[in-house]
Amino acid sequence: xxxxxxxxxxxQEKLTAYVDGLLPPAERAAFEREHPEAAAEKAxxxxxxxxxxxxxxxxxxxxxxxxxxxxxxxITPAQPVSTAEIPAWKLWRLVFAGACCALASVGIYKxxxxxxxxxTKYFAEVLSVKAGDTKLTAQVVHADGIAVVWIDGFEKLPGxxxxx
Amino acid sequence: xIARLLAVLLATASASQAGDKIWSAVILASDAKRGExxxxxxxxxxxxxxxxxxxxxxxxxxxxxxxxxxLDGQKERWLVPTQNFWFGATARRQxxxxxxxxxxxxxxxxxxxxxxxxxxxxxxxxxxxxHERGQIIVVFEIxx
Numbered sequence: 241x242x243x244x245x246x247x248x249x250x251x252q253e254k255l256t257a258y259v260d261g262l263l264p265p266a267e268r269a270a271f272e273r274e275h276p277e278a279a280a281e282k283a284x285x286x287x288x289x290x291x292x293x294x295x296x297x298x299x300x301x302x303x304x305x306x307x308x309x310x311x312x313x314x315i316t317p318a319q320p321v322s323t324a325e326i327p328a329w330k331l332w333r334l335v336f337a338g339a340c341c342a343l344a345s346v347g348i349y350k351x352x353x354x355x356x357x358x359x360t361k362y363f364a365e366v367l368s369v370k371a372g373d374t375k376l377t378a379q380v381v382h383a384d385g386i387a388v389v390w391i392d393g394f395e396k397l398p399g400x401x402x403x404x
Numbered sequence: 405x406i407a408r409l410l411a412v413l414l415a416t417a418s419a420s421q422a423g424d425k426i427w428s429a430v431i432l433a434s435d436a437k438r439g440e441x442x443x444x445x446x447x448x449x450x451x452x453x454x455x456x457x458x459x460x461x462x463x464x465x466x467x468x469x470x471x472x473x474x475l476d477g478q479k480e481r482w483l484v485p486t487q488n489f490w491f492g493a494t495a496r497r498q499x500x501x502x503x504x505x506x507x508x509x510x511x512x513x514x515x516x517x518x519x520x521x522x523x524x525x526x527x528x529x530x531x532x533x534x535h536e537r538g539q540i541i542v543v544f545e546i547x548x
Binding site for chain 1: 430432452455456458459468469486487488501508513514515516517518519520521522523526527528529530531532533534535536537540
């Protein structure tokens with residue numbers, strides 16, 4: 241228990257307010273009339289306070305730089321996180337991972353599925369040809385990787401022959 | 405009993421694969437008009453357009469008409485891509501391809517009869533008559 245825990249008497253409360261200059265003028269005049277010694281006491285306390293303020297050596301703070309840094313850290317607003325950079329980097333990683341997955345899928349498809357379903361190699365072999373009449377001749381031509389049954393002996397179709 | 409079973413198995417092996425089709429088309433090959441660029445080939449001919457241009461020495465190819473029939477064992481199929489050109493085809497599956505017997509008619513005239521082995525998506529071309537507008541070509545293709 242320290243002194244601040246002891247309740248003040250009404251006189252002490254009023255004296256404290258008087259010394260601190262907190263009493264209204266009428267109340268202050270009444271208090272001075274009732275307690276003439278209070279004015280001298282107030283003057284003595286004021287003189288003591290002034291003497292203490294003017295003669296006491298200011299306390300020196302050791303490790304001031306450390307405290308400055310701590311205080312600055314507390315009062316400086318937190319640096320905003322660079323939201324523009326991190327998502328871009330993550331996006332790049334996602335795109336790269338997606339491209340790898342797509343390549344792997346295409347590779348697996350070509351290796352396992354495509355040979356069975358897609359036959360792209362050209363294969364056409366003419367075993368025999370026989371022209372429909374004696375005016376026509378037919379022969380097989382393999383040129384530029386395609387097979388053509390080449391028929392000669394046609395009469396040219398006129399322009400009014402409708403092709404449809 | 406075993407002989408009957410073998411016969412059924414052989415018939416099944418030589419029959420066409422379900423869903424396979426024969427596609428035929430009548431093509432007109434021609435040169436682009438002066439000052440105009442050649443028309444792009446139709447998608448059906450695009451993979452072979454450069455080779456056709458080299459063999460037939462024409463710049464552009466258009467499909468005048470086409471017909472598709474599902475293959476069904478030994479049955480003869482009649483394909484009529486245009487009203488003037490038509491074909492009779494019989495296809496029998498052999499390995500990965502088809503053994504085809506084809507007859508090509510122009511109006512009532514039989515032009516040619518041919519026997520060929522065709523792989524899927526490997527067209528066989530037949531050079532038909534010339535027309536004022538260009539060269540008639542017919543094509544057959546097995547499509548899975």
